[in-house]
Amino acid sequence: MKMSKTGLAVIFAAYVLVPLLLGSNSYVMSLIVAAMIIGGIALAWALLGNLGGMVSFGHSAFFGVGAYVSAILTMKAGVPVLAAMLLGGVGAVVASLAMLPVLRLRGPYFALAILAYAHIFKILATEWTSVTGGSAGLASVPRFPTLMGFDLSSKTGSYLIVLSLLLVFIAAYRVIRSSHYGIALRAMHDSEDATRVVGVNSTLLKALMLFVSAFMTGVIGAFNVHYINFLEPDYAFSGLWVTLPIVAAIFGGYRTILGPLVGAVTVYLVDQLIFKNLIPSGHQLILGALLVAMIIFSPGGLMPLLRKGTRRKHAAA
Amino acid sequence: MLEIANVRAGYGAINILWDVSISVPTGQLTTIIGPNGAGKTTLLRAIMGLVPLSQGSIRLNGEPLDGSSTWSMLERGVAMIPEGRMIFKDMTIEENLMLGAFPKAQRASAQANCEKAYAMFPRLSERRTQLAGTLSGGEAQMLAMARGLMSDPKLLIIDEPSLGLAPVVVNELFEILARLKAEGRTIVLVEQNTHKAVGVADHVHLMQSGKVVLSKPAAEVSLEALHELYFAH
Structure with missing residues (x-):
């Protein structure tokens, strides 16, 4: 895979400079980690929503199932945390198997049906008290281990884990987008019948993308539970785990890889650092207004806007 | 040889095709003409597996085509150039x-x-x-x-290619169809431009209200008689 110099520089800065410069400020680090969690879900969501045109309101289910599977495996079966995180992703894929019938629906019907499915898992987590602890939740979920003398459960350690996850996701997204399947996904956005006519098994393709997206979201959910060490159904399956990423993915940019990430970091940080100070409760209101403004003035999202800005600077120079 | 025998198909409770039988000889151009709503596009969609059959069969060189998925058609050498591009x-x-x-x-x-x-x-x-x-x-x-030719298909199914095009472009289009026929491809062409379609075809079928009302070799078709049937109610 080709990687640009700026790309390498950004990765270097993310791995070395951010921990060195901001590592001591745990408030800022926790904001960054939270923004990256949203970014991870936004990227997984964008794989379905931006690339394949399947708008899902149900990703909070994958987030919650991933979290529960990983938490329960570490607490009751003694599985090591990092392995359990991957199994959390697998758990989310298993949950997505139940959602396969929804793939027959399109557009808003798909979005609503998958939202209903997401609710089923929340009810399961609440009612299956013997395993999930019910609505009281699970306390003291194991933290990240210490690896080669480095404490991964520290703010900086958690930051490095989520950063690595995101980089793997970006790589996976890039590979998928540039493959035959990526082209077929984009085509499906235009007309599913036409893609079938050119020989694409669209049902299988949609199912595969749902699995990949569910896996990514599940892993992020599992990361989050070991990061905060606590879990309860209302939190794990909260609608915010899907609404914020959707806002981020749309805000960031249509069909770009970095869009959802840039969108997540921007949206989350601006929301937490500025809007929350202005209006302590209900500050998400401004996000909604901002999204509307974005759709009107730059339907392509933040990324094209940024590029336009740099181009203008070049022209002026 | 593509054989469509006694096909009934439609959308849910609404049946469109009523016992349609057409055979398409290999290496020749068969055109299906008829007014709007005659079921031409539905027939093509049924061949491609986009519409399920409720009766009858569709066979390609003796092998049944119905029941197989739309996306497997390319592997069987069938490609469709859909209506509205x-x-x-x-x-x-x-x-x-x-x-x-x-x-x-x-x-x-x-x-x-x-x-x-x-x-x-x-x-x-x-x-x-x-x-x-x-x-x-x-x-x-x-x-x-x-795009339809990218898989080098043996059987080409083309739905109203001249729809909404300028006469010059239509001429160009039919020259290309003649070339594809000369390459030895089997072609099923649905058209409204009867004059052009009959000119390039080997066989002509006229459909009306979901039925085939006329099947003749192109050489024996008189356009006047055809138009009389076409506009009849």
Whole structure:
């Protein structure tokens, strides 16, 4: 895979400079980690929503199932945390198997049906008290281990884990987008019948993308539970785990890889650092207004806007 | 040889095709003409597996075609050029073409077939990196044809290619159809332009209200008699 110099520089800065410069400020680090969690879900969501045109309101289910599977495996079966995180992703894929019938629906019907499915898992987590602890939740979920003398459960350690996850996701997204399947996904956005006519098994393709997206979201959910060490159904399956990423993915940019990430970091940080100070409760209101403004003035999202800005600077120079 | 026997099909409770039987000889051009709502497009969709049959059978060289999925048609050597082109507007021309060779077996020869398509449609070659949404109606139809040819199909199913095109472009289009026929491909052509369609065809079928009302070799068809049937109620 080709990687640009700026790309390498950004990765270097993310791995070395951010921990060195901001590592001591745990408030800022926790904001960054939270923004990256949203970014991870936004990227997984964008794989379905931006690339394949399947708008899902149900990703909070994958987030919650991933979290529960990983938490329960570490607490009751003694599985090591990092392995359990991957199994959390697998758990989310298993949950997505139940959602396969929804793939027959399109557009808003798909979005609503998958939202209903997401609710089923929340009810399961609440009612299956013997395993999930019910609505009281699970306390003291194991933290990240210490690896080669480095404490991964520290703010900086958690930051490095989520950063690595995101980089793997970006790589996976890039590979998928540039493959035959990526082209077929984009085509499906235009007309599913036409893609079938050119020989694409669209049902299988949609199912595969749902699995990949569910896996990514599940892993992020599992990361989050070991990061905060606590879990309860209302939190794990909260609608915010899907609404914020959707806002981020749309805000960031249509069909770009970095869009959802840039969108997540921007949206989350601006929301937490500025809007929350202005209006302590209900500050998400401004996000909604901002999204509307974005759709009107730059339907392509933040990324094209940024590029336009740099181009203008070049022209002026 | 494509054999359509006693086919009944439709959309849910509404039946469109009433016992349609048509046979399409290999290497020849068979045209199906008829007014709007006659069931021509539904018949093509039924061949492609986009509409399920409620009765009858469709066989290609003796093997049943009905019941197999739409996306497996390319592997069987059947390609469709759908009505209204159905090109992918947000993608470049080259990407549109590459998608026409999506099945694994076709990918190896995709590049060579792409060059062949450019040779047949030079205007597409000039614009290969442009978005397909920027093409004119005629160019979009050429792209749809080129995409259909990417899998080098033996049986081509073409739905109203001349729809909404200028007369000059229609002439060009029919020249290409004649060339494809000369290459030895079997073609099923649905058309409204009876004059042009009968001119290029070997066999003519006229459909009306879901039934075949006339089947004749093209040489024996008189356009006047055809038009009388066409406009009859």
